[in-house]
Amino acid sequence: xxxxxxxxxxxxxxxxxxxxxxxxxxxxxxxxxxxxxxxxxxxxxxxxxxxxxxxxxxxxxxxxxxxxxxxxxxxxxxxxxxxxxxxxxxxxxxxxxxxxxxxxxxxxxxxxxxxxxxxxxxxxxxxxxxxxxxxxxxxxxxxxxxxxxxxxxxxxxxxxxxxxxxxxxxxxxxxxxxxxxxxxxxxxxxxx
Amino acid sequence: xxxxxxxxxxxxxxxxxxxxxxxxxxxxxxxxxxxxxxxxxxxxxxxxxxxxxxxxxxxxxxxxxxxxxxxxxxxxxxxxxxxxxxxxxxxxxxxxxxxxxxxxxxxxxxxxxxxxxxxxxxxxxxxxxxxxxxxxxxxxxxxxxxxxxxxxxxxxxxxxxxxxxxxxxxxxxxxxxxxxxxxxxxxxxxxxxxxxxxxxxxxxxxxxxxxxxxxxxxxxxxxxxxxxxxxxxxxxxxxxxxxxxxxxxxxxxxxxxxxxxxxxxxxxxxxxxxxxxxxxxxxxxxxxxxxxxx
Numbered sequence: 001x002x003x004x005x006x007x008x009x010x011x012x013x014x015x016x017x018x019x020x021x022x023x024x025x026x027x028x029x030x031x032x033x034x035x036x037x038x039x040x041x042x043x044x045x046x047x048x049x050x051x052x053x054x055x056x057x058x059x060x061x062x063x064x065x066x067x068x069x070x071x072x073x074x075x076x077x078x079x080x081x082x083x084x085x086x087x088x089x090x091x092x093x094x095x096x097x098x099x100x101x102x103x104x105x106x107x108x109x110x111x112x113x114x115x116x117x118x119x120x121x122x123x124x125x126x127x128x129x130x131x132x133x134x135x136x137x138x139x140x141x142x143x144x145x146x147x148x149x150x151x152x153x154x155x156x157x158x159x160x161x162x163x164x165x166x167x168x169x170x171x172x173x174x175x176x177x178x179x180x181x182x183x184x185x186x187x188x189x190x191x192x
Numbered sequence: 193x194x195x196x197x198x199x200x201x202x203x204x205x206x207x208x209x210x211x212x213x214x215x216x217x218x219x220x221x222x223x224x225x226x227x228x229x230x231x232x233x234x235x236x237x238x239x240x241x242x243x244x245x246x247x248x249x250x251x252x253x254x255x256x257x258x259x260x261x262x263x264x265x266x267x268x269x270x271x272x273x274x275x276x277x278x279x280x281x282x283x284x285x286x287x288x289x290x291x292x293x294x295x296x297x298x299x300x301x302x303x304x305x306x307x308x309x310x311x312x313x314x315x316x317x318x319x320x321x322x323x324x325x326x327x328x329x330x331x332x333x334x335x336x337x338x339x340x341x342x343x344x345x346x347x348x349x350x351x352x353x354x355x356x357x358x359x360x361x362x363x364x365x366x367x368x369x370x371x372x373x374x375x376x377x378x379x380x381x382x383x384x385x386x387x388x389x390x391x392x393x394x395x396x397x398x399x400x401x402x403x404x405x406x407x408x409x410x411x412x413x414x415x416x417x418x419x420x421x422x423x424x425x426x427x428x429x430x431x432x433x434x435x436x437x438x439x440x441x442x443x444x445x446x447x448x449x450x451x452x453x454x455x456x457x458x459x460x461x462x463x464x465x466x467x468x469x470x471x472x473x474x475x476x477x478x479x480x481x482x483x484x485x486x
Contacts, residue, residue, distance in 0.1 A: 027268045027353075027354040027355055027356075027357065027360065027423070028355065028357075029355050029356075030355070030423065030426055032426075033425070033426035034425075034426055043426040043427065043428075047357060048356075048357065048358075049355060049356055061426075061427065061428045063428050063429075067429060067432065068428055068429040069198070069428060069429060069430070069432075070198060070201075070428040070430070072197050072198065072201060096201075097201070097204070100205055100206065100207035100264075100265055101205050101265040101268060101269075102201040102202070102204045102205045102265070103198070103201050103202065103205070103265075103269065103428060148358065
């Protein structure tokens with residue numbers, strides 16, 4: 001395997017892993033479970049877990065309280081503010097279908113510093129509006145994901161280098177065998 | 193679909209995951225290049241059958257449907273959809289991939305040094321081949337594969353996968369690997385690290401997988417009075433399906449899907465066993481007739 005080939009495979013793997021921020025868009029850590037907000041009930045999930053300064057996504061399901069069927073024509077906004085009120089709050093729109101699950105309202109959020117942050121969810125729909133709040137701790141850095149990417153790349157390099165070394169060793173043994181005067185004759189001895 | 197906005201939104205929930213697309217595209221490219229290279233060397237009407245190509249395409253399609261289609265998004269809302277996703281990986285993608293016998297083609301799709309290096313890994317006497325030969329023994333494969341796929345159904349493991357995407361990917365990877373391990377001694381593709389077990393033993397292996405785990409699954413499906421996985425109780429309910437009904441539907445779907453797949457495998461193995469016995473009988477009679485001739 002040539003150096004260019006190894007680098008190509010590693011870059012391809014890195015691109016594949018990095019192409020999908022937040023890993024797969026599936027599930028997430030539940031932050032709200034069926035909490036009333038005006039005429040609706042809300043559930044909310046965040047990804048990745050724990051949320052970090054690199055950013056995180058918030059998915060909100062707006063449901064009717066009687067049968068918990070999804071409400072698709074509501075608008076959802078998130079008001080993000082540090083729990084200590086050290087900075088002015090910021091409003092982020094969470095449109096439905098922004099993520100891969102088109103039944104949820106979703107927003108990508110980045111915050112400038114770690115610590116507890118307050119997220120208010122404001123929902124407005126055909127039958128009225130309401131709001132609810134939850135707090136989440138944002139961690140300084142998301143090393144976990146990049147550590148996993150780095151480990152995968154190192155592992156891949158290790159495998160390829162190992163394979164290359166074995167291949168080179170095999171060629172060396174074959175060359176050494178061919179150079180012997182009685183190469184090919186039955187030796188009756190052990191392995192080289 | 194236009195009359196049901198929930199269905200329309202669900203069917204639009206595709207997820208073009210870069211990592212999955214790269215793996216599928218790389219596998220398809222390796223297989224295609226390898227098949228072309230081997231096709232040039234093989235005699236006309238050689239060993240590569242169109243059916244194997246169909247199986248390979250079907251395996252990639254099943255994996256794509258499981259991981260990229262709305263089934264994945266739906267799996268976060270309905271346990272039954274999540275079960276269907278797992279069945280697509282274990283009971284469709286894994287056996288189809290083995291039936292395609294893709295290793296020779298995929299090895300020949302690699303550059304020569306890499307192909308030789310992988311070939312050496314699988315050479316007789318190597319550690320990889322030895323480990324594989326141990327893993328695909330019928331009792332070992334049965335216990336390990338079922339332990340992995342059933343272990344993930346414990347509420348702690350299942351909910352961890354739903355809450356953390358990395359764990360969820362690990363769940364899917366390990367379930368697919370468990371599927372490959374389970375079907376390997378049934379299909380016996382390359383690398384042929386040990387002699388195939390007799391058809392009768394393989395039939396017992398499949399029937400044991402059909403009967404033993406299905407009984408507790410059906411019991412759980414029918415008798416559970418509360419949702420096993422609390423995660424789903426916070427999700428929106430689709431089409432009036434309660435969390436408990438969804439759970440029953442999911443376990444019933446899993447049992448039925450696996451039952452039908454195992455029955456199909458049983459039928460194929462039984463057919464091959466009878467076919468082989470008939471051929472042996474014909475050969476014995478031919479030998480007797482030849483022996484009677486002066």
